[in-house]
Each structure stands twice: as C-alpha cells, then as structure tokens.
Amino acid sequence: MTVMERDDLTDTRNSVEEQRRQETALRAKKLRGRNLAVLAALLALVVLFYAITVVRMGGAH
Amino acid sequence: MTDVTNELALNHTGGASAGDFIELLKPRVMSLVVFTGLAGIVLAPGHIHPFLALVAVLCIAVGAGASGAINMWYDRDIDAVMTRTVKRPIPSGRVEPAEALGFGVTLSVLSVVVMGLAVNWTASALLALTIGFYIFVYTMWLKRRTPQNIVIGGAAGAFPPMIGWAAVTGSVDLPSILLFLLIFLWTPPHFWALALFRNGDYTRAGVPMMPVVAGEAATKRQMLLYTLILLPVAAAPSFVGIAGPVYLAVSAILGLMFVGCAVRVLRANDDKPAKKMFGFSILYLFLLFAVMMGERLILGGWA
Numbered sequence: 380m381t382v383m384e385r386d387d388l389t390d391t392r393n394s395v396e397e398q399r400r401q402e403t404a405l406r407a408k409k410l411r412g413r414n415l416a417v418l419a420a421l422l423a424l425v426v427l428f429y430a431i432t433v434v435r436m437g438g439a440h
Numbered sequence: 441m442t443d444v445t446n447e448l449a450l451n452h453t454g455g456a457s458a459g460d461f462i463e464l465l466k467p468r469v470m471s472l473v474v475f476t477g478l479a480g481i482v483l484a485p486g487h488i489h490p491f492l493a494l495v496a497v498l499c500i501a502v503g504a505g506a507s508g509a510i511n512m513w514y515d516r517d518i519d520a521v522m523t524r525t526v527k528r529p530i531p532s533g534r535v536e537p538a539e540a541l542g543f544g545v546t547l548s549v550l551s552v553v554v555m556g557l558a559v560n561w562t563a564s565a566l567l568a569l570t571i572g573f574y575i576f577v578y579t580m581w582l583k584r585r586t587p588q589n590i591v592i593g594g595a596a597g598a599f600p601p602m603i604g605w606a607a608v609t610g611s612v613d614l615p616s617i618l619l620f621l622l623i624f625l626w627t628p629p630h631f632w633a634l635a636l637f638r639n640g641d642y643t644r645a646g647v648p649m650m651p652v653v654a655g656e657a658a659t660k661r662q663m664l665l666y667t668l669i670l671l672p673v674a675a676a677p678s679f680v681g682i683a684g685p686v687y688l689a690v691s692a693i694l695g696l697m698f699v700g701c702a703v704r705v706l707r708a709n710d711d712k713p714a715k716k717m718f719g720f721s722i723l724y725l726f727l728l729f730a731v732m733m734g735e736r737l738i739l740g741g742w743a
Contacts, residue, residue: 409457416458427495431558434491 456535463529464512464540465505465547472725473504473600479729480604480619482736483682488559488608495558496607500600503551503567507574507596509544513537514579518645524638555607563606570599584646587653590635594627595620601729615682618673623725625670629663629702630721636660636705636714663717664702671695674728683732684739690731694724 477500481493488496512519512530516537519525529535548571556564578593598620605616628650635642635649636656642649650659674691677683683691701717708714 409455412458413456416461427498427554430491431495431554434489435558 456529456539460529460534461543464509464535464543465502466508466512467505469508469597470501470505472722473597474501475726476619476623476729477501477600477604479733480601480606480616481608482604482733483601483615483619483677484605484608486608492559493607496555496563496604499551499555499559499563499567500603502547503555503571504600506544506547506551507571509540509547510575511579513540513544514575515583518584518647522638522641522645524641555603559607560610562610562612563603566599566603566606566612570596570603573599585648587648587650589648590631590650591628594624594631597627598623615677615680618676618680619682621673622670622677622728625666625673626721626725629666629670629698630718630725632659632663633705633714633718633721637711637718660702660706664699664706667695667699667702670698677732682736684735686735686739687728687731691728694727698724 474497478497481488481496512528515525516530519528520531525531530537530540552564552568552571555567574593574596578589578596582589582593601619601623602612602616605619606612609616632650635651636659639649639651639656643652650662654662671692674695675688678685678688678691698717698720701713701720704713705717
C-alpha cells in the first residue's frame with residue numbers, strides 16, 4: 380500500500396466518523412426536542428384541567 | 441451531490457421532530473377554522489366565561505388539526521405524487537404513518553372529551569361530527585370517488601362557527617346554520633380556483649376534482665354560480681340579528697368583487713385570474729367574519 384492510498388483511506392474513515400458524529404448529535408437533538416414537547420404538552424394539560432375545574436366549580440358556564 | 445445526499449439522510453435521522461408533528465396539524469388550515477370558530481362564540485347571544493371560550497377555541501383548533509393528521513395518514517399515497525403535498529411529513533419520510541394516525545386519533549378524542557367536560561356536550565357532539573365527517577365522509581368516501589367531493593366535504597370546514605355558537609348557547613339555531621351555509625357555499629369556488637391552477641397535480645394523483653372530470657369551462661361556470669348564490673346568503677346574517685348595516689354593505693361589496701373574480705376566471709385562458717380568485721376568496725371569508733365580529737364588539741348586540 381502506497382502512502383497516498385493510506386492517506387485516502389484515512390480521509391474516508393475520518394469522513395465516515397464525522398458523519399456518524401453528526402447523525403448522533405442530530406438524533407440526540409431531535410429526541411431532546413420531542414421529549415421537551417411531550418413534557419410541555421403534559422404540563423399544559425395538567426394546568427388546563429386544573430383551571431377548567433376551578434372555573435366550573437366557580438359556577439361559570 | 442454527496443453533501444445533498446448526506447443532508448437528506450441527516451434530515452431523516454432520529455425520527456420526527458416536534459415541528460414535524462405540528463406540521464401534521466395543518467396550521468394554516470387551522471388558523472381559518474379557529475377564526476370562524478371564534479366568530480361563532482362572539483356572535484352567539486348569551487354569555488360564556490372567557491376561559492371556557494378559550495378552551496372551546498382550543499378544542500376546535502386541536503380537533504381540526506387532529507383530523508388533518510388523520511387525513512395526511514390516509515392520503516399519504518396521493519400526497520407523495522402531488523407537488524403541493526410531497527414535502528408533507530409522511531411522504532417525505534420524516535413521520536411514520538402509524539405515528540401520524542396515533543397522534544391524530546389521540547388528539548381527536550382528547551379535544552372532544554375536553555370540549556364536553558369543560559364547555560357542553562352539544563358543542564362536543566358537533567366537534568365529533570366535524571372530525572368524523574372530515575375523515576370518513578370527505579377523506580375516505582368522497583375525495584377519490586366524485587367531483588362533488590369538495591361540495592359535500594366542505595361541510596366539515598363549515599361546522600366551526602356552529603360549534604362556537606353551540607359552546608355559548610348549547611344549541612343549534614338558525615343564525616348558526618346561516619354561518620355554516622356561508623362557509624359551505626364559499627368552499628367550492630375557493631377550492632376549484634386552487635384546482636384550476638393545480639390541475640396537473642390532481643390528475644397525476646387520480647383525484648376526481650371538478651376541473652379534472654368536468655373540464656375547466658364547466659368548473660368555471662359552477663364557480664360563478666356559487667358566487668352568485670353566496671350574495672344573498674352572505675347578506676343574510678344582517679336579517680337574523682347577528683350582524684348590522686355595516687356588515688350588510690361590506691358583504692354586498694365583497695360579494696360583488698367575488699362574482700367579478702369568477703367572471704374574470706370564466707373569461708380567462710390562463711391561470712392568473714384563478715390564482716387571484718383563490719387569494720381573494722381567503723380574504724373574502726376573513727373580512728366577512730372580521731366585520732361581523734367587529735360590528736358586534738364595537739356597536740353591541742343585535743340579537
């Protein structure tokens with residue numbers, strides 16, 4: 380194997396690793412975003428039901 | 441080229457984002473539904489606690505969005521061949537079909553139950569009817585079978601003011617039926633204007649829209665007919681106590697402009713007048729409801 384071929388191989392390996400790193404980072408970012416959205420939706424639902432109960436028990440229509 | 445491929449691959453990595461799920465709710469369609477639903481609440485006689493009015497609007501929005509998500513699940517095959525819809529979350533591979541269905545069904549049930557518990561069961565039943573009508577009658581039954589799909593299916597988009605009205609009154613009354621009719625009769629010219637300049641899309645997808653089946657000339661004649669029928673129907677709220685003289689004048693002017701759009705479309709040989717009519721139709725409906733609400737809020741009740 381020549382020096383040039385070895386350099387090419389190293390470049391390809393680096394590029395694959397870089398892409399894998401990008402994918403992992405993006406996956407983590409999307410998962411985090413989804414989890415935060417679910418958390419926000421659940422909290423909003425709790426607040427909504429609490430507020431509905433307070434208003435309805437206050438005799439409002 | 442490799443960069444583009446990598447970017448596409450990265451976009452699909454890790455499944456859907458929260459934004460993809462929001463896109464499933466068709467936010468742009470939702471905005472008009474929310475607006476007309478709010479109009480129903482404002483125009484109805486009687487009183488509703490402002491927070492419960494907000495909950496009613498929220499339920500209408502979520503219910504409409506949920507039915508949009510189920511529609512995208514069912515129509516994913518035709519969405520994939522239409523330019524207008526190919527970038528939607530399911531055909532682009534960002535959201536799995538089953539995820540979209542689960543999301544839509546969960547939100548549908550939630551919106552109907554919350555509407556029933558927080559507001560009243562008449563509004564809740566109307567919301568359930570709207571969601572069911574949009575999914576089963578329009579999406580699954582009519583859309584791929586008949587060029588009248590948008591005429592009958594348009595009822596689903598016409599229910600929101602009726603739901604808003606029922607949220608306040610707990611009933612279905614003549615004025616709320618008129619508001620329903622206004623949107624119901626507006627829908628065909630609005631959608632057919634879109635179909636005229638997206639004809640190729642619908643032909644490719646095999647959706648029997650009126651221009652595809654009956655031809656452009658017949659579609660344009662029917663569009664004109666609907667705008668003419670709309671003239672008295674749009675004016676009617678002034679005669680049943682939910683709008684006043686300002687609205688009557690505005691509805692007449694806008695109605696004549698809408699008829700003018702339809703005449704220009706009828707005479708045209710290119711897409712431009714249809715595109716303009718599509719844009720104007722949205723403004724037309726928005727202004728009618730805005731003036732109705734403005735008159736009620738500024739000048740007080742008519743009912």
